[in-house]
Amino acid sequence: MTTNSSATLERPKAGSATSSAPLLRVRDLTTRFRTDRGTITSVDHVSFDVAAGETLAIVGESGSGKSVTSLSIMRLIAAPAGRIDEGEILFEGQDLLKLSDAQMRQIRGNRIAMIFQEPMSSLNPGLTIGKQVAEPIQLHQGKTWKEAYQDAAELLARVRIPDAANRLNTYPHQFSGGMRQRVMIAMALACRPRLIIADEPTTALDVTVQQQVLDVLKELTRETNSALILITHDLGVVARYADRVAVMYGGRIVETAPALPLYGEPKHPYTLGLMASIPRLDGDPHQRLVPIEGQPPDLSRMPPGCAFAPRCKYAIERCRAERPPLTDVGAGHLKACFVEV
Numbered sequence: 001m002t003t004n005s006s007a008t009l010e011r012p013k014a015g016s017a018t019s020s021a022p023l024l025r026v027r028d029l030t031t032r033f034r035t036d037r038g039t040i041t042s043v044d045h046v047s048f049d050v051a052a053g054e055t056l057a058i059v060g061e062s063g064s065g066k067s068v069t070s071l072s073i074m075r076l077i078a079a080p081a082g083r084i085d086e087g088e089i090l091f092e093g094q095d096l097l098k099l100s101d102a103q104m105r106q107i108r109g110n111r112i113a114m115i116f117q118e119p120m121s122s123l124n125p126g127l128t129i130g131k132q133v134a135e136p137i138q139l140h141q142g143k144t145w146k147e148a149y150q151d152a153a154e155l156l157a158r159v160r161i162p163d164a165a166n167r168l169n170t171y172p173h174q175f176s177g178g179m180r181q182r183v184m185i186a187m188a189l190a191c192r193p194r195l196i197i198a199d200e201p202t203t204a205l206d207v208t209v210q211q212q213v214l215d216v217l218k219e220l221t222r223e224t225n226s227a228l229i230l231i232t233h234d235l236g237v238v239a240r241y242a243d244r245v246a247v248m249y250g251g252r253i254v255e256t257a258p259a260l261p262l263y264g265e266p267k268h269p270y271t272l273g274l275m276a277s278i279p280r281l282d283g284d285p286h287q288r289l290v291p292i293e294g295q296p297p298d299l300s301r302m303p304p305g306c307a308f309a310p311r312c313k314y315a316i317e318r319c320r321a322e323r324p325p326l327t328d329v330g331a332g333h334l335k336a337c338f339v340e341v
Ligand SMILES: Nc1ncnc2c1ncn2[C@@H]1O[C@H](COP(=O)(O)OP(=O)(O)O)[C@@H](O)[C@H]1O
Pocket: 033, 034, 035, 042, 060, 061, 062, 063, 064, 065, 066, 067, 068, 069, 081, 082, 299
């Protein structure tokens, strides 16, 4: 024990023992719904990490479990039909599944913010943009109305809304879709969250506007060193934003890798199929796009083996009998597939 004052100053703060651990660590997350077709497993033993400053893209066709994954992290799965049955969601070393509702409310919108696809459903059409952005700042940060209003103007300028200060008095319907989504980003960032979950934030926008909005989102998360989970059904959109990609199919992660190897050398037939079905930004404009044949799996009647086997041209007998586990094939590249493609 030392009484040296500099040693006292350098004493680690509570919680910093876990500072090298990822900001978010999801382990075996399993979320089920009781439906009239029986119990379905929408998210099935999903595990991933996101570090501070990192962008994880979660990609997969509609119905693959992306939104249920993000709603589970936010603990917004509506009981009693929906339930998180298994797993851990460690955020800053704390299991969110063990927190009380009141503790979770403190984290939601504050430490973890969410941006949804349809900004119109999250914005109040009857209130000015300025009021809607300033209010949570005043509430959470104990600022005066004037200060909060100034912060709101700054935030809108940071998401590059032209003439931001003068647009505080306008209403959501006076904004374009892209501008409304920028307002949502500004609102999500207002409380300086450590983690932002953006669920198909630009799906309703045209490609150019999508890119502008994602550029702003990426730039601001980089500046604030916050983590970003970017959810999309479009593998093409996220290529330039993700550090790591997780591909979901039928409620499971079937492949995950750092973005470059995932795009350069996809190892799961489903990922290959997704790649062939999207236009490559760097590709030949006359390339032929090949959609994946067949339908996504019916979660109420999952096959015993690989969920993708019925659509997979590489499938062997084993694929239909046995479920392939997610296995490390080297350099942080994991795939759930028995076949080499
Ligand atoms: N509240 C709910 N009740 C019953 N089933 C649900 C509910 N929410 C989602 N699901 C089902 O869970 C599966 C995954 O949905 P979701 O995560 O929304 O997919 P996506 O990847 O398109 O975001 C789908 O089959 C969907 O029908």
